[in-house]
Amino acid sequence: MADKPDAAELKEYSEAADAWFKENTVRDPGFMLPLTFMEVSTDEQFDFLREWQRKVYEAGYLGASWPKEYGGGGLHTDFQRAATRAMKKYDAPIMLNAIGNGWAGPLILDLGSEEQKQTYIKGMLNAEDIWCQGFSEPEHGSDLGNAQLKAVKEGDEYVLNGSKIWTSLGDRAKYMILLARTDFEAENKYKGLSFFLNPMKIDGISTSRIKKLTGEYGFVQTFFTDARISADCLFGGEGNGWSMAMKTLEYERGAKVKPVGGYFVKELDVMQIVELAKNSMRNGKPLLDDPVMRDKMTQYMIDIQALNLNNTRRRMPQLMQDKPMGLPLMNKLARTELIRELTEFSLGFQGTKAGYYVGDENAVDDGYWHRSYLNSFSATIGGGTSEIQRNIVAEHALGLPKTR
């Protein structure tokens, strides 16, 4: 890794980043921007976010700490952190290519061949190549190890048959990280799996859009019918699919980070909720005069502050000695559950207005809170459910026996 910068260098970089985001951030393009990468619904949203990511990358504020030879900036991670801070400060839109930059990219940088790094990394950084993830199947979500999509080797090709579901960005993606079964006779379900960097725009692969609970689109079902891909697409060797998938999930669930920059999911701004509470009425008085609401609101402030500081504490080995995997593994669980509870709570602030949804002129904050609450489930279900995440924390951080 590049050298740790001195304070002056970092300061200069931070100021430049600040100035850039101040100048270039468009907060309101005239249509509703997605709060997470899983919510990209319309062409308008997609095109805007893709262009935004390209622009941030070209300015040097995305992938700043990734290796230079593959398109990154080759700088120390402190620089990227500074850039991301600037993005947050100016409330910049999210980064679109989450699966590429967040999990496939780090995986390829960790374990890919020189050629794979040359082929894939730059295209994901500049959003030229959108990535999706084909793990879940209609019958097998949490029980990922049971994936049944068939990949049969014929000569120097694999022939794919089966279906993946809830594929975020599946209809927009050029590549998919794909978990498929290459060996139906293997001694256990995990050993029969293989992992592919699969091209999406080929014959035999089609997608159909799925409407989400919010009323929008954002993910698809993906169908494979005798789709033929080159054997070179295999990643990590035949039979190693489970281990590749688990390594991917370490990034997805936040247990490991190779910070590419930006954020894929908009963080909830505490002040926004406080403002909402301040402007809400209860029995003719401001809601924050109601002792029960005050108490709950305060507890949420305590929770949010703890989770924000946990992120800093994670990087302080002295305060992590007891159960080193604890904070990294619990992060996804705690944060996503908190956001769900908090956004639900905020609906109650609105009194009669809680009845309005996005699109009505009477909706509070254009329906932002309703949309946030409904969307919050994307994170408590996607990427492994909270229940599965509790099993993981229990088994890997606390050492409890496996649930069978």
Add this chain to the structure above:
Amino acid sequence: MDNLGNIGTTEEQIELMDVATNFCRDKSPVEKVRALIDDDLGYDPEIWREVGELGWLAIAIPEAHGGVGLSMAEVVPIAEQMGRNLMSTPFGMTTLAAQALLAGGTEAQQAAWLPKISEGMAATLALREDHGDWDLAHVDCAGTHSGDSIALAGKKQLVLWADSAELIIASVMIDDRLRFALIERSALPEGALRREEIIDETARSYELNLDGVSVPDSALLDADRGREIIEKVELAAGLIHAAEMTGGAQAVIDYTLEYLKTRKQFDKIIGSYQALKHPTVNNYVEYEKARTHLYSAAFSWGEQGRGEVAVRMAAAQAHDSYSQAADRSIQFHGGFGFTHDCDAQLHRRKAIMSGALIGDAPYQRSKLAGLLFD
């Protein structure tokens, strides 16, 4: 929100954390904790002497008064490990008494007492009264001038370790002002202290009858710094108890995990049942939040505004996490959990005691709400 603190550590904190972890673990195994329950004194005088020798009472006292010149931030890792090992001594109360002297003592009072405390003398505070209010400014005990001295009247409750303390600092109303009187225990009349039955069997507490006690004028802390003293003592107490409770929460979770990993029912290790596993994870998550808040409170200590927010957040989170973890621990130990032999109850009781002393989580939140929203 700009009155929220940050997190960080000092080198001294980390060093003390290492030393305190080993010391408290070695000197306070749970068998010993249990043996001390029936002991009159309630702690091992040998350990108390060592605590003094280690210089732990001197940490947050300025060098000019024989102290080490650090701050309450560095007291945190020690209190945390004491709480983790249920190690009882007058450490917390003595530290708080020193903070009161620092906040409102005259030069002469500080010079008289702080060096002694630095060397290992025990002291305590007498702040609670029969009305049960957590508001430290709510004081009914009174002092009236008579010549060069002040005659005190009323009863103080929950005066921890009063029989060991050489100095007791009591809050009283004098001429309608909140004042603090330095009382030497050796000067107390026979029978002024009555041992109380308290829920935390590992601590000792006394009711102090002030009737018939008088102190010279020179034994009153600064009249103009009453507010400062209250604020300082309240925050320092919040921080110390948050540290003890956070350590306690860690211990009770580990204790529960041990059981969940060994006890079998229906031919399975009970820790594999999600009905026990998931709430244990929830409690663990809450504990980690408490520890993060604790070190944030230590880090933000001394910062105007932020310090108080951070300390109250830490206290609220620690009280909730400790109580809940210990409560579930009792349940998850089944029939054994209902016995005095199960350590979970030691922790459950201690959490109640801490809440009783500094104000429980809802109380801390009610104070926080004012700081955050108004």
